[in-house]
Structures are given as C-alpha cells and as structure tokens.
Amino acid sequence: MAYQRISVPVEGEKITVQNNTLVVPDTPIIPFIEGDGTGPDIWRASQYVFDQAVARAYHGRRKIVWMEVYAGEKANQLYGTYLPDETVEAIQEYYVAIKGPLTTPVGEGFKSLNVTLRQVLDLYACIRPVKYYQGTPCPVKNPEKVDMIIFRENTEDVYSGLEWAMDTAEARDIIAYIESRTGKKIRPDSGIGIKPMSRFGSERIMRKALEYAIANHRKSITIVHKGNIMKYTEGAFKNWCYELARREFGDKIILESELTGPTDRIVIKDRIADNMFQQALLRPDEYDILVTMNLNGDYLSDAVAAQVGGLGMAPGGNIGDFYAVFEATHGTAPKYAGLDKVNPGSVILSGKMMLEYLGWIEAAQLIEQGLQKTIASGVVTYDLARQMPGSREVKTSEFTKAIVENMEG
Numbered sequence: 001m002a003y004q005r006i007s008v009p010v011e012g013e014k015i016t017v018q019n020n021t022l023v024v025p026d027t028p029i030i031p032f033i034e035g036d037g038t039g040p041d042i043w044r045a046s047q048y049v050f051d052q053a054v055a056r057a058y059h060g061r062r063k064i065v066w067m068e069v070y071a072g073e074k075a076n077q078l079y080g081t082y083l084p085d086e087t088v089e090a091i092q093e094y095y096v097a098i099k100g101p102l103t104t105p106v107g108e109g110f111k112s113l114n115v116t117l118r119q120v121l122d123l124y125a126c127i128r129p130v131k132y133y134q135g136t137p138c139p140v141k142n143p144e145k146v147d148m149i150i151f152r153e154n155t156e157d158v159y160s161g162l163e164w165a166m167d168t169a170e171a172r173d174i175i176a177y178i179e180s181r182t183g184k185k186i187r188p189d190s191g192i193g194i195k196p197m198s199r200f201g202s203e204r205i206m207r208k209a210l211e212y213a214i215a216n217h218r219k220s221i222t223i224v225h226k227g228n229i230m231k232y233t234e235g236a237f238k239n240w241c242y243e244l245a246r247r248e249f250g251d252k253i254i255l256e257s258e259l260t261g262p263t264d265r266i267v268i269k270d271r272i273a274d275n276m277f278q279q280a281l282l283r284p285d286e287y288d289i290l291v292t293m294n295l296n297g298d299y300l301s302d303a304v305a306a307q308v309g310g311l312g313m314a315p316g317g318n319i320g321d322f323y324a325v326f327e328a329t330h331g332t333a334p335k336y337a338g339l340d341k342v343n344p345g346s347v348i349l350s351g352k353m354m355l356e357y358l359g360w361i362e363a364a365q366l367i368e369q370g371l372q373k374t375i376a377s378g379v380v381t382y383d384l385a386r387q388m389p390g391s392r393e394v395k396t397s398e399f400t401k402a403i404v405e406n407m408e409g
C-alpha cells in the first residue's frame, strides 16, 4: 500500500496469515509508534535492546526491520491529526506492532488514542503478565509469590466512549427516558456514561485466557467482577465466562467449588473485584490468570505491577485474532520526558512478549536474562534505585547498555 508519510523500508518482508496461522519471515517489517512524553527516551533504548537480542540470538539470520508509524503529538505535527488512518492501515497490513505510551487529555479533548487503536483493530485481549524479577525492590514481603497474568477485556465496558456531558441534549434525553421507564430520578446536573458488556465480548476474552492457560500449563483462572452491584454487566460477564469454560473446555477445567484435592485441570474460580485487590496483596500465590473487564483490568494491572517493583517493570500486549500491538502498562510519565531517566523495562518486556508472539523465543530469553542480571547486579533506573539501598542509579540509555552487556548470546 502507498502511504502519505510512512516510509516503507526497502528491505524486509511482511508478516502474513496463512491457513489461520501467523507466518513470520526472517526479516519482518514491524511498525512502531514512538509515543509521547517519555516515549522517545524509552523507545530509543528499547529498540537497541531488541536489535541486539535478535543479532545475538540469530547471528544475522534474522533481523527486525523497523517502520515508524505515527500517533499522538508527532502525528499531529505531521498530519494535523492525532491518529491518522494510515497508521491503522499499516498495522493491519503488517499485523504486529509495538508502541510507546500516548497522552490522553483528562475531562476534555479527544478520546484516548490507545483505546481507539484497541477498538478499531479489535485487539480484544489486553494481556499483562506480572512476575517478580530477582533483586527488584518491592513493597511487599514475598514478591516472588506474584506470578499473575491479567487478561483484560479491551473493547467494551465504560471504555466504549458512550458518555455525555452534563446539560447536553443526549444527557437530558437519557435522564428523561430512564425516569419514564423506571421512575428513578437522576439529578439533572449529571453527566451520563454507558457500560455495555456483551456475551460475545465476555466469551472471547475467556476463550483466549483458557487457550493460553492450556498451552502454558497454568493452574487457575479467576474471573474478577463486581457482579453483586452491576448484575447485568459484570455479573453477566462472570456467568458467561463460566458457561463458556464449561461448554468449550469441559474436560480441561474444574470449578473451585468441585475441588476435592489436587488436580491437573485448570481451576476456574471467581472473586468480587474489591476482594480481589486485597487477595492479590495478601495471598498472591493463590492467583494465576485473572480474567476481567476493561476498567477492573486497568486498575488491577497497575496495582499488581506495584507489588513487583512498579510501572517501570510492567509489560503488555493488546492481541486480537492476529493483529497485535505490544505496549507497556504505564503512560507517558510526562514530568520525566526528555531526561533519559525513566525505566524502559516495561517496553523492553513488552518487546520480549512480541518476540514470543513471533516465535523468536531465543531472542526473548536473552532479553529476560539481560534485564534480570542487570537488576540483580544493582544497576537500575531511578524508580528502582530509590527503593534499593546500595544500588547504582543509571540513566535509561545506560541501563539498556548494561542489559545488552548482560546478554549471553
């Protein structure tokens, strides 16, 4: 496809889908979005780590060919819009992409570009693994007990963008409609938001989690919901997830209520969301995969990441049936922009997830090993250094050089 501002590299090949399988050439062209705020600092450092890991793992036989695509401030400068159509089209054409964080204005302005990308590309599963890396300073006593993977439904819930400001015609009409149908009064000076949750959306995130759990020999899936209060959205989510598990994976699962002893089946349980937050802190080793809705998953992923060292170490991937966009859990951390200061660990680990998605396991392992060894040696960025007496605080770029030096390829 011819693009207006995207330079398509002359070398490299496209990832394709054939017979329902992702086919990855040895020189895949991978679109990246640098991101706003600290995005450029982090991206520069992470790209260096990815290239070095691939070079060391495959000695020239494989190479990622990067292709910059634009969103956020940089896109606005180039195109006069924050999310150009050709950015979405390029990700569709090349299938797998990685991005830095993008700014979203609060209380006004355009809809989140991050959420928009997930919705237009139908990246319905936001997968955020949270595990402890030896030596990382943590606020809890036994961080090694944390090994959870959050599967967050990524397209529905209050993120659907159905929201109207106080005093708009839409808000007034909805208030009037609700009063006429239910007799319940909503204060006229209210903003109104809608929370749709479908059976389709609930089933496909649960299916994705179950497929992952089976392929990766995980122990349990906990459905996290606030179904006692939001019965027909969050409560229905819980019911639909259980139904799907029984219907499609009946011989692979067992319900927590049916357990009588040890099992090699995947245990399916559920927890009400507020309880889940305290359980994650106090009894993390009882939880493995968490499946939940968009907003719960957003809150949970930052909170659980804090237990193993904070947002600087929290990776993620937004994955649909084939399209995938990998990105950190954290945002643009704007106060640190341009300082070469923040922890690139989350984007680096998101890249590790991307390499696993491509099937490039050896390069992914080198990244994990280099990062782990660097932290264990006490060479860390500011966020870890401030909790780690005796450590040596280094800049983003120095941290990544140390990671590469610690790769044993």
Ligand SMILES: NC(=O)C1=CN([C@@H]2O[C@H](COP(=O)(O)OP(=O)(O)OC[C@H]3O[C@@H](n4cnc5c(N)ncnc54)[C@H](OP(=O)(O)O)[C@@H]3O)[C@@H](O)[C@H]2O)C=CC1
Residues within 6 Å of the ligand: 100, 101, 102, 103, 104, 105, 114, 310, 311, 312, 327, 328, 329, 330, 331, 332, 333, 334, 342, 343, 344, 345, 346, 383
């Ligand atoms: N997917 C995305 O692109 C996301 C975008 N955003 C957007 O980012 C903007 C800022 O959001 P905000 O709520 O401040 O959240 P951020 O995640 O950007 O930052 C919150 C705090 O987390 C810590 N932190 C974040 N990233 C890092 C890192 N790489 N290394 C070390 N510490 C880090 C910092 O803590 P400390 O101050 O303690 O040093 C920082 O002040 C908003 O516009 C928001 O909408 C938010 C989340 C995801």
Ligand SMILES: O=C(O)CCC(=O)C(=O)O
Residues within 6 Å of the ligand: 102, 103, 104, 112, 113, 114, 115, 298, 329, 331
């Ligand atoms: O889109 C945003 O600005 C915030 C997104 C977010 O918090 C997340 O993906 O976890």
Ligand SMILES: [Mg+2]
Residues within 6 Å of the ligand: 298, 299, 302, 329
């Ligand atoms: Mg978030």
